């Protein structure tokens with residue numbers, strides 16, 4: 164039987180080098196990663212077996228086993244899940260496909276120049292999936308056979324740039340990850356130590372994690388899906404670990420929502436709002452990653468229509484009692500029950516966000532959410548008409564009034580006498596906006612202006628048009644009329660240019676600039692600068708014009 168020798172993708176080699184040389188104190192997280200993979204593999208087999216029951220018929224009770232060989236100094240994480248064939252092995256255990264690992268590598272690019280310690284701590288935060296096995300092992304052997312396929316495979320590597328793949332006979336269905344432990348890592352041969360790690364990180368896993376061979380092997384976890392347990396039985400740490408597992412995340416959840424919908428449709432939800440921004444938030448697909456289960460069976464983590472795109476930052480699971488188990492992923496989308504579940508989730512999530520937004524004692528907490536996901540939430544203003552009013556209340560803005568984030572309600576409450584519009588200015592970044600001459604007159608009169616830096620602002624604002632009867636109006640438009648507003652500034656009549664001279668100047672400017680501008684007008688908007696460019700009331704906002712030019716529209 165021939166053995167192939169292959170090289171890791173360059174990035175994997177770099178990652179493995181860091182993993183192997185880190186003296187990371189929480190290296191125990193490797194077990195969390197391997198158990199998580201084993202559980203995913205069982206989930207995938209269970210789903211495949213819905214339409215092809217023969218795949219799991221010979222060994223239907225899915226489980227994970229931890230096996231130790233004290234003489235050989237090996238720890239094996241074994242599952243009877245979906246398994247891998249040769250191509251799966253090369254693709255999955257030779258490249259960096261996984262999003263979390265890619266994010267980890269990216270974060271290293273920033274950290275590497277500093278002290279080496281930072282890299283090391285990041286490993287624990289991110290969890291680098293399968294490759295974290297090399298934290299505890301100097302050689303890893305993977306024995307695996309894919310469900311429904313006759314041939315088994317053996318993958319092996321010392322984590323130094325290359326791995327081998329060869330056929331292997333007589334393997335059971337599923338995957339065994341054999342860790343040849345590094346010197347000094349004997350603690351991972353100890354049942355009590357392993358049990359402790361499993362309870363700490365993996366108790367929420369729905370299938371049994373057993374220690375040892377045979378029927379009387381001992382279960383190390385509770386083996387019931389976390390979301391099916393009652394809230395009072397779940398600790399904050401367990402919620403958090405589950406978030407890490409289900410969301411492939413490494414931060415703390417900002418919000419944890421666990422509820423059961425009862426009535427015409429029954430479904431259980433365990434949803435999280437992250438506390439940091441996932442790096443693919445603005446991916447053009449705008450896909451969410453909430454996992455859909457039907458009666459505890461994992462169906463898909465890409466059910467289109469389950470979560471509105473403007474809530475795509477949510478992580479977690481939805482488990483339906485009513486959807487048919489044998490529904491294909493493609494048919495799901497058209498099932499009317501899915502739309503009802505989506506409506507229920509949207510209502511609940513928005514109402515929880517509203518509660519947080521209203522809680523003025525913890526304003527900073529809501530602000531941190533807003534900084535991460537505000538730009539995504541704004542998409543709902545033109546996509547979800549039904550919840551527009553609710554969404555408008557969730558908005559926060561930077562303004563010319565100071566550093567604090569301001570709601571529309573606050574803005575309107577402090578509008579000046581005679582002010583009948585909500586003034587805005589758009590641009591790429593706050594600093595440039597704040598230096599804009601178009602703001603001078605507004606600043607002088609103490610009229611607050613919303614500073615808009617998200618591209619999405621150019622879309623929702625024209626679509627929404629007014630808030631509380633007040634139109635949104637860009638200060639870069641000619642009509643922004645400061646004359647009517649009673650401001651704070653004192654009159655300085657002695658500095659006024661005589662009317663006649665001004666008319667002459669305007670005529671001269673118009674003549675000189677000819678076709679470059681539409682018109683030259685006197686204005687109250689400037690106090691320090693002599694001139695500024697503005698858009699005509701009927702023309703496109705200047706920032707939007709620039710944005711569209713960038714995209715060659």
Ligand code: ADP
Nearest residue numbers: 200201204246247255256261291292293294338
């Ligand atoms: P992730 O779990 O985030 O995808 P990992 O590095 O942990 O990333 O694993 C990489 C891939 O290797 C998995 O997506 C999966 O396809 C495959 N894999 C790892 N462990 C197993 C296993 N026990 N059974 C089947 N496939 C596995």
Ligand code: MG
Nearest residue numbers: 199200292293
């Ligand atoms: Mg994994």
